[in-house]
Amino acid sequence: MKFFIDTANLDQIREARDLGILDGVTTNPSLMAKEGITGKENIIKHYQAICELVKGDVSAEVIATDFEGIVREGEELAALAPNIVVKVPMIKEGIKAIKYFSDHKIATNCTLVFSAGQAILAAKAGATYLSPFIGRIDDTNWDGMQLIAEIAEIFSLQGFETQILAASIRNSMHIVSAAKAGADVVTCPLPAILGLLKHPLTDIGLAQFLADHKKANS
Numbered sequence: 336m337k338f339f340i341d342t343a344n345l346d347q348i349r350e351a352r353d354l355g356i357l358d359g360v361t362t363n364p365s366l367m368a369k370e371g372i373t374g375k376e377n378i379i380k381h382y383q384a385i386c387e388l389v390k391g392d393v394s395a396e397v398i399a400t401d402f403e404g405i406v407r408e409g410e411e412l413a414a415l416a417p418n419i420v421v422k423v424p425m426i427k428e429g430i431k432a433i434k435y436f437s438d439h440k441i442a443t444n445c446t447l448v449f450s451a452g453q454a455i456l457a458a459k460a461g462a463t464y465l466s467p468f469i470g471r472i473d474d475t476n477w478d479g480m481q482l483i484a485e486i487a488e489i490f491s492l493q494g495f496e497t498q499i500l501a502a503s504i505r506n507s508m509h510i511v512s513a514a515k516a517g518a519d520v521v522t523c524p525l526p527a528i529l530g531l532l533k534h535p536l537t538d539i540g541l542a543q544f545l546a547d548h549k550k551a552n553s
Contacts, residue, residue, distance in 0.1 A: 336514050337391075339522035341502070343370045343381060347525045348388050354528075359391035361444070361466075361502070361522040363422065364398065379415060386416035394444045394464075396422035405432040413441045420444045420463060425453050430460045437461025444500065454486045458495035464520065469513065470503035479503075480512045487517025507531050 337358035340351045343366040351357040362385070367373070372381045386393050393416070397408040405428060409421035413436075420442040423429040429445065436443045437460060444464040445457035449472060457465040467486065469479030486499055501513035504523035507530030513521045 336518060337498075337520040338528065339391075339394075339500070339520055340528065341366070341504070341522040341524055343367045343372060343385070345384060345388065348385060351525055351528060352388060356528070357389065357391070358520070359393060359418075359420075359522075360385055360389050361394040361422070361500075363396045363446075382412070382415055382419070386418055389418070391418060392420045392442065392464075393418050394420045394422040394446075396446065397424075400424065400426060400428060402428045402431050402435075405429060406435055409436055409441060409443075422446050422466075423462075425449075425457065425465075430456050433457065433460040433462050445497075446502070449482075451482065451485045451489060454497075454499075455489065455493075455495075458490065458493075458497040462497045464498045464500040466500045466502040466522070468503035469501050469509060470505040472503075473505075480509075480516045483513055483516035483518050491517075507533075 338356050339359040339361050340348055341361045343362045348360060367378055372378055382395050395412040397405050399405045399408050405423060412421050413419050421436060422444045423433055425445055425447045433443045433445060442463040444466055445462040446466045448454055448465050448467045454465050467482050472479035483501055498519035500520040500522060501518040502522050504510060504521055504527055507527050510521050
């Protein structure tokens, strides 16, 4: 399973990269604004800076919701760097645009997916990735991981090549559950990734090893 970090913060991207497990980045206008990145020119420069830090795929989101606008923005984004993936919303015009991008060899990430039916449409259109929003589904008292498992089963049976990118990951257990459910990728904040490192027995065991080493060498 691939690990993407969901942020526009360059320091966090560097930290995840230096950990040695980072495969890519997802970001969006909200995350850009959180870092104080506003205005088309500044956003473009920031995408380019991210692409220079990361060898893997970097999802860059379109703002338009009409077919022509999505295609225009998507082509502009794809031209920024070879590892840009155009992030397109799960709407009728978005599916049409994903098919266009697929025909023109432009990688896509279909975002805001909340059902297996939507996932099938995205895969049929040729999306490179699709992003079910696990945390937001859980917020409505549905089981987001059940959706991941359902999509994974359908894709396996039908031979779809679209990768399932579990998004809206809230914590470390979400990452483990997504892996068990069959996700190809998880995208999450840095704290969720770092949380996988932690276990109280690891801390206790390390403290004991260090104490024993100190006694043996005192």
